[in-house]
Amino acid sequence: MADPMTQSTQISSSQGLNDGHTAKSKDSKFSVYDLVHWRDPKKSGVVFGLSMLVLLSLAAFSMISVVSYLLLALLCVTISFRIYKSVVQAVQKSNEGHPFKALMDKDVTIPPETFRKHVDLCLSYINCALKKMSRLFLVEDLVDSLKLAVVMWLMTYVGAVFNGITILILADILLFGVPPVYEKNKTQIDHYIGIARNQVNSTMAKLQEKLPGAMKRCKTE
Template sequence: MADPMNQSSQISSSQGLNDGHSASSKDSKFSVTDLVHWRDPKKSGVVFGVSLLLLLSLAAFSVISVVSYLLLALLCVTISFRIYKSVIQAVQKSNEGHPFKALMEKDVTVPPETFRKHVDVCLTHVNRALKQMSRLFLVEDLVDSLKLAVVMWLMTYVGAVFNGITILILADILLFSVPPIYEKNKTQIDHYIDIARTQVNNTIAKLQEKLPGSLKRCKAE
């Protein structure tokens, strides 16, 4: 007959292993959403700081200079560490081998299945975008095409004030600042968004009512 104490200890140990496995899997599934919502302030702070520093560097220097400096800095760190470990091994007369041996033995190649999977996903998005562009520029729906025209007209003013790097810097700042603010004031923000959406939908409905009959029939088709 089995000992109840042994059974309970086995159950608790298996539960502990499951909890540890679930915790590790939870950590591995740290997504972009968690990153921009600052679930882990250290990770979010590092990513935000590095991305902002990179964009500011691109604003001050050329892409070639920034990439060259980054690779040069990385090489300086790895070469210095390699020389340091070689000197330490020579002084201590140890035989630890190459300091980056564990990293060198890792497989950094991209499996063909993974590559094909990402290519298929990208191809799906590209085809969807091409279909949408065809629908808008060939004026399948006059209202939607007019919306695009208004957005492009506004973007001409944005482009006259900001360049591409400045827009990316602002987008990076907004990406890491807006989600926490929205999460704290979700009710009030959703209320004002609903009001704005209602006003826009009413305006679009009034414009659609004033369209000529031929355009209405074309839209209905």
């Protein structure tokens, strides 16, 4: 029969290891939601700065040049660090081995289950998008198709003023700028969004009633 004190110590140790593992997992898991809400300003600042640097580079240079320069810069850093560590090891006559050995030993391959999971998820999104496009372009619902036509008409003006890279830069700024502002002024913003949504719904309902032959949609909850 095991000693009660030994069992208690083992249980406490295992709980401590589990708590430490759980805390480590939570710390290592930093989602996109946390990034755009600036939960960790350093990480969010680095991601925002790098994304803006890449987009501004794409606006000034071709994609091939930007990718080539980025990979070249990465190679310069890793090669310089490898040479530096080799010189230090030669001077100190140490045998520390390859400086990137810990990273090289990590498994960077994608498991088949993970790949299939993401492929199935992407396939479901693609099928959903195809169904919506078919419904809109084949005019299953006249009001929805008219909404799409208005949006596409407005996008022609947007495309005449901005190119794709400019829109991506603005989207990146909005992605990292809007969530903190919304979080601080959530009540007021939700109030005005509700007013605008009610106005749009009222206008669309009046338009649908005036359209000849337009059938009212039955929305199921």
